[in-house]
Amino acid sequence: MRNITLDKVVRFVLGLAAVTVGLLILYNYSNLVVFLVLAMILSYILDPFANRLQSIGLNRTFGIIIILSTVVLILIFISTNVIPIIANQMAELTAQLSLENIRQIAARVETQLTNKFDFLPDGFLVNNITTVFDELFNVNQISSIVSNALGIFTNIFSAVLVVPFAAFFFLKDGTKIRRDLLQLVPNKYFETTLTVIDKIEKRLGLYFRSVLMQSFLVALSSWATLSVAGLDNSMSVGIAVGLANTIPYFGPVLGYFLSVIVSIIETGNFSLVAACILAIFIVQILDNVVFQPMLFSRSADMHPVAILFIILIGAETAGILGMLIAIPLATVIKITITQLSWSFNNYQIFRRDLSSSTGPD
Numbered sequence: 001m002r003n004i005t006l007d008k009v010v011r012f013v014l015g016l017a018a019v020t021v022g023l024l025i026l027y028n029y030s031n032l033v034v035f036l037v038l039a040m041i042l043s044y045i046l047d048p049f050a051n052r053l054q055s056i057g058l059n060r061t062f063g064i065i066i067i068l069s070t071v072v073l074i075l076i077f078i079s080t081n082v083i084p085i086i087a088n089q090m091a092e093l094t095a096q097l098s099l100e101n102i103r104q105i106a107a108r109v110e111t112q113l114t115n116k117f118d119f120l121p122d123g124f125l126v127n128n129i130t131t132v133f134d135e136l137f138n139v140n141q142i143s144s145i146v147s148n149a150l151g152i153f154t155n156i157f158s159a160v161l162v163v164p165f166a167a168f169f170f171l172k173d174g175t176k177i178r179r180d181l182l183q184l185v186p187n188k189y190f191e192t193t194l195t196v197i198d199k200i201e202k203r204l205g206l207y208f209r210s211v212l213m214q215s216f217l218v219a220l221s222s223w224a225t226l227s228v229a230g231l232d233n234s235m236s237v238g239i240a241v242g243l244a245n246t247i248p249y250f251g252p253v254l255g256y257f258l259s260v261i262v263s264i265i266e267t268g269n270f271s272l273v274a275a276c277i278l279a280i281f282i283v284q285i286l287d288n289v290v291f292q293p294m295l296f297s298r299s300a301d302m303h304p305v306a307i308l309f310i311i312l313i314g315a316e317t318a319g320i321l322g323m324l325i326a327i328p329l330a331t332v333i334k335i336t337i338t339q340l341s342w343s344f345n346n347y348q349i350f351r352r353d354l355s356s357s358t359g360p361d
Helices: 006-028 030-055 060-095 099-116 124-136 139-182 187-229 234-244 250-267 273-296 304-346 348-358
Strands: none
Touching (some): 030 060, 030 139, 030 187, 060 139, 060 234, 139 187, 187 250, 187 273, 187 304, 234 250, 250 273, 250 304
């Protein structure tokens, strides 16, 4: 009790108030927090390019403007050339998703399955498919679907405005922002905190760049192999497979499932299923043999079993979003614990703090 002073009480109250205000901001302005996180991720990805331009003598601010302008031009190209193609393919798929067409496809698939497997009851697929689509196309849900779609487009428009703007200042003033934050840390913990932040930023930057490149290569390879397989909507499916592949273990399964479903919708039978499965299988071999060893040789620092359980925990906690952020979050926690453990074992200041807090009064 003798260690409790007015100064410590005031510090505790101020710290608790700051944490409370921070949690309230996170709760009430979650969209802005997400935009800031996206801007930080973008700055991690682009920071090596900004450093490279600065190292060759170009003004950092001007180099950042060039980099972000290039990113914006790429996004404009994608939105004007790639997205319309995907939208047309999705419109064609949607036109084929009438309830009557789905029933006919389900009936043909069911006939082939029941001919091969006698234990399957008649109507098991057609009846279930009809029930599912009746629920999906419930008229009472249309207004909520439209409202959600408008909300998504509003968020995308806001993100396009906010994320590059915030990323510019993270890239330009990242060192100053870090220095200002570190001024809040007591001097005796400064070195440990600086090391933790530095390691986290380097590992996350490497991880996000690797995931982005892997997703692009998988999408490009899937588009090519599915085109050879004869799938009409190969571009949209390939891009979806590339995005799904950002989720370790479960992404490839989604890729197989999506390509099979689209092939059945296009043909109304199983004629393209084997070719599409082979196409995605070839992409997965490329990913496991070439892409991942090349991209993740330095960024992966966890056992595959640990990664699997971390992703499962993320899925149980926050669904798909949890699966996406599970590995980066686990990386931050692992680096922090590892560095703090090392500091406790090697820095005398931590040992003195620990002995003074547990010693006799």
